[in-house]
Amino acid sequence: MAKEFYIAAEDCLACGSCAELCPDCFRFEEGAMEHAEVTSFDCPEEKVQEAMDNCPGQCIFWKE
Ligand code: SF4
16 A cells, blocks of 8 residues: 655645645645645655655655
8 A cells, every 4th residue: 555645734835846746646726725735645655755855844744
């Protein structure tokens, strides 16, 4: 099973970077959403990790 992860929405800066890097698992629509959301866990772990590493809010985390 794919490793699960989440966005701590209160820290999301609504930059859209995660959705650009990994559009299959993150969604963000500028103007329509106040923060990004997770839409699927079915993404390569390295893509999710890349989104985490590039998140300016440092608010994407692996679930324990
Ligand atoms: S990269 Fe981080 S701060 Fe930017 S939209 Fe995604 S979760 Fe929010």
